[in-house]
Amino acid sequence: MDNFISKLKSLSVKSGEASSFKNKTDQPSIEGAASASKSKAANGTAKQRRVLRSRHRPKITIPPKLKQVAETLKLPQAAGAIAQIPKLSYKGRSIYRYKRFWLAVLGVGAGGTLAWGYWTIEQSLPSTGAINQFVRTQTLTIKAMDGSVIQQTGPATRETLTYKQIPPLIVNAFVAAEDRRFYQHNGIDYQSILRAMATNILARDVVEGASTITQQLARIVYLNQDRNLDRKIREAMMAQKIDRELSKEQILERYLNLVYLGSEAYGVADAAWVYFSKPINKLTLAEAATIAGLPPAPSEYSPLVDKEKARQRRDIVLGRMQEQGFITAIEADAAKAEDIKLKPSIPKRLYSEAPSFTSYIRQELPKYVSKDELEVGGLTIETTLNPKWQKKAEEVINSTVANEGYYEAFGQAALVTIDSGTGEIRAMVGGYEFKEGQFNRATQAQRQPGSSFKGILYTAAIATGLSPYDGYLDAPFVVDGYRPKNANRKYSGWMSLRDALTNSVNVVSVKVLIDTGFDPVIKLAQQMGIKSKLLPTYSLALGASEVNLLELTNAYATLANQGKYIPAHGIRRVLNRQGKVIYDASFKPKQVVDKTTAAIISWMMQSVVNSGTGQPAQLDRQVAGKTGTSEEARDLWFVGFIPQLATGVWLGNDDNLPTWSASTTAAAVWHDFMVSATKGIPVKYFPELPNVDGRKGSIKAKPISPSSSYTASYDSDESAGGSRSGSSGSSYDNSSSYSSGGSGSYSDSGSSSSDGNSGAAYQDSAPSEAAPPPEAAPPSAADSAPVEAPAGLDAPIDSTEPAPPPATAPAPPPAPGSGGQ
Numbered sequence: 001m002d003n004f005i006s007k008l009k010s011l012s013v014k015s016g017e018a019s020s021f022k023n024k025t026d027q028p029s030i031e032g033a034a035s036a037s038k039s040k041a042a043n044g045t046a047k048q049r050r051v052l053r054s055r056h057r058p059k060i061t062i063p064p065k066l067k068q069v070a071e072t073l074k075l076p077q078a079a080g081a082i083a084q085i086p087k088l089s090y091k092g093r094s095i096y097r098y099k100r101f102w103l104a105v106l107g108v109g110a111g112g113t114l115a116w117g118y119w120t121i122e123q124s125l126p127s128t129g130a131i132n133q134f135v136r137t138q139t140l141t142i143k144a145m146d147g148s149v150i151q152q153t154g155p156a157t158r159e160t161l162t163y164k165q166i167p168p169l170i171v172n173a174f175v176a177a178e179d180r181r182f183y184q185h186n187g188i189d190y191q192s193i194l195r196a197m198a199t200n201i202l203a204r205d206v207v208e209g210a211s212t213i214t215q216q217l218a219r220i221v222y223l224n225q226d227r228n229l230d231r232k233i234r235e236a237m238m239a240q241k242i243d244r245e246l247s248k249e250q251i252l253e254r255y256l257n258l259v260y261l262g263s264e265a266y267g268v269a270d271a272a273w274v275y276f277s278k279p280i281n282k283l284t285l286a287e288a289a290t291i292a293g294l295p296p297a298p299s300e301y302s303p304l305v306d307k308e309k310a311r312q313r314r315d316i317v318l319g320r321m322q323e324q325g326f327i328t329a330i331e332a333d334a335a336k337a338e339d340i341k342l343k344p345s346i347p348k349r350l351y352s353e354a355p356s357f358t359s360y361i362r363q364e365l366p367k368y369v370s371k372d373e374l375e376v377g378g379l380t381i382e383t384t385l386n387p388k389w390q391k392k393a394e395e396v397i398n399s400t401v402a403n404e405g406y407y408e409a410f411g412q413a414a415l416v417t418i419d420s421g422t423g424e425i426r427a428m429v430g431g432y433e434f435k436e437g438q439f440n441r442a443t444q445a446q447r448q449p450g451s452s453f454k455g456i457l458y459t460a461a462i463a464t465g466l467s468p469y470d471g472y473l474d475a476p477f478v479v480d481g482y483r484p485k486n487a488n489r490k491y492s493g494w495m496s497l498r499d500a501l502t503n504s505v506n507v508v509s510v511k512v513l514i515d516t517g518f519d520p521v522i523k524l525a526q527q528m529g530i531k532s533k534l535l536p537t538y539s540l541a542l543g544a545s546e547v548n549l550l551e552l553t554n555a556y557a558t559l560a561n562q563g564k565y566i567p568a569h570g571i572r573r574v575l576n577r578q579g580k581v582i583y584d585a586s587f588k589p590k591q592v593v594d595k596t597t598a599a600i601i602s603w604m605m606q607s608v609v610n611s612g613t614g615q616p617a618q619l620d621r622q623v624a625g626k627t628g629t630s631e632e633a634r635d636l637w638f639v640g641f642i643p644q645l646a647t648g649v650w651l652g653n654d655d656n657l658p659t660w661s662a663s664t665t666a667a668a669v670w671h672d673f674m675v676s677a678t679k680g681i682p683v684k685y686f687p688e689l690p691n692v693d694g695r696k697g698s699i700k701a702k703p704i705s706p707s708s709s710y711t712a713s714y715d716s717d718e719s720a721g722g723s724r725s726g727s728s729g730s731s732y733d734n735s736s737s738y739s740s741g742g743s744g745s746y747s748d749s750g751s752s753s754s755d756g757n758s759g760a761a762y763q764d765s766a767p768s769e770a771a772p773p774p775e776a777a778p779p780s781a782a783d784s785a786p787v788e789a790p791a792g793l794d795a796p797i798d799s800t801e802p803a804p805p806p807a808t809a810p811a812p813p814p815a816p817g818s819g820g821q
Helices: 003-024 029-057 063-074 075-083 099-124 168-178 190-201 213-222 230-246 248-258 268-276 286-294 305-321 328-336 355-366 371-377 389-409 448-461 496-504 508-517 518-528 536-542 551-562 596-611 664-677
Strands: 140-143 149-153 379-383 412-419 425-429 471-474 478-480 492-494 570-576 582-584 624-629 635-641 643-653 709-711
Touching: 003 286, 140 355, 140 582, 149 328, 149 355, 168 213, 168 248, 168 286, 190 596, 213 230, 213 248, 213 448, 248 268, 248 570, 268 425, 286 305, 286 328, 305 328, 355 371, 355 570, 389 412, 389 664, 412 551, 412 664, 425 536, 425 664, 448 496, 448 518, 448 536, 448 551, 448 596, 448 635, 448 664, 471 496, 471 508, 478 508, 492 496, 496 508, 496 596, 508 518, 508 536, 518 536, 518 551, 518 624, 536 570, 536 643, 551 596, 551 635, 551 643, 596 624, 624 664
Parallel strands: 140 379
Antiparallel strands: 140 149, 379 570, 412 425, 412 643, 471 492, 478 709, 570 582, 624 635, 635 643
16 A cells, blocks of 8 residues: 555656656746736737727828829838838947937938038029120110110110220239139139138128129129028039139129129229229229229229228229239339329210110000019110111201201201111101100100191092092182182192192192091001091191101101001010010011002102102102191191101191291201211112003092082182182082992083183082093103113103192291191
């Protein structure tokens, strides 16, 4: 029994040992199990906490666009790849626990940020090409057609020089004064920066700057005077870019032309003129040093403001020039001993060389340039002005008013010349001794054109289909109570349209208006360039509606251009301060008068100059035109043209007082100017007179139907000046208008009055009746056509011109309501 018990104990012990061994090797121990049990409980508790927190956490909704961006950039894949990177460690310790790692990361990030910022600013810097086109804001530069400047306002450089035109003395003075290491640095002078910092610290004030000439140029062209870090950084970087891309000579040229030197002087040439009234190559050493000392404080160092400060600054510059070896000590001492001898002058081109024209340009500018561009300024306007013609026009106008004006009682005059092929204004004079800002009589004065409007009236009549040989009766005439009178109080009986225009017959002009109609005449006038309001009255035929000289000349330029209208204009292009074209004139010709009509009316108006009222305007070539005189000779006109040019002249008084002159004086002024203007212009001829037989009109007449019209009796001061005339018993019947074809006929009824005089009836009511023949049979179209002269010879005078009217005593002023010549 005892043995059994002892064996059982021994088996129990072995079993315990085996179990203990097994627990150590294959199974967790009781402590391990307990620990695992605790870990699971802890994990369960943490999980429960996360679940609880997630219940209280607001749900985040990712916008669809953000998801799309994340998928496009493959952010989930990138995050997964990063998660796979093993943790870096150093000596068994995570590298992320070292401060030096984070300092390195911070340094690399800061360096990268600076590099990125530098690259960004570098890419945003403007092109250095803008330096050559730079113009300051608030400036306005007006140029003539040859590129010469006729006016500059605002902070503009009025005389720009090339580097070769700038004397070495000036260059050396500015280099010594502003940037002594200009030829050594790359746009930024670090030595100067350190020296200036030390000097300013010792002086406890800003007494010395460190900006190089290149930096100053960058500031002038691209930046401003703000004192902030961003501007300084950009200035330095731009200076380096300029130094890389431009030569030192180019930098100096632009700087010396743009630097502000006080008293409205921009650039060294302007300063030489403003302070010493000299060209830059005539400056002395002392004068050059005086100018070179101005950039740091132009208003403070200006010799016109404080001569003593200017002298002190000059001596500093001379000392620096000596230190740099540009001048000797003897030269420096001699220059310092000189007194500053000033001879101030107004900046060049501050006042216009063509004030009438430039005032017109400034008035026109808002039509083509936006308000914002005008406010910024810096504009350059390229115009159509011919400077030589402008000078001659001003001479002629001023001479005429000063000489003839005193004796003929007119005190003002105006002239306009237009290139008929382009509509460009070549010359404009707005008044006698016109000063800037005065009233421009070429564009602003609304005056009655008198008979010079007949050129437009007869153009409309011919365009309806009338022939220059169609006849009208010149006799006393009354229509709806209106009685036009001829200037010479004479009447010539039946006469052709050509003769009536040549001799400026008022009665016939009114009858032509009646047969043509108000609407066709007014509409065509507007299409030809008349912008002023024209009144539908009978006196329109005699130029009673007011117009200005520019628009009337524009209308005649349309005829010179064979009926093609181009608006008169003086601006070709407008450039902003960066040199970009913001307006470019591109006017397309518009055929408003058919070529046949234009050829006929030009042929008719040649006779006005050859044998009519415009004879003083004759040149060595073909000229067409028309005189005009308003009531009591208040306005004297002549508008004439050659194929290439149209020029208009007006004489009169601003207070509208009558003159003692005639339109022939205006024609003489036209001649004096055109003799000079046509030099060098090749001789061209107007188109030959086309066949007028059976031609149809290009516009439809709309005849007027007066309430009453008749041929009146002669007044005591009137007489029949021709071989055939109407009498007191004749009548004018206009009860019916033209047919749709626009043609009509005229007949002599042969009726007699009680006094026994034969009477002539003028009727428009019987289209089928034949027109009476003129006193002399009109020549055929073939015989009347001008013969084209061989090349190089003057045009022949047309031998078929009608005889001039009978010689009479000088005519008294026309009666109120009548038109003149």
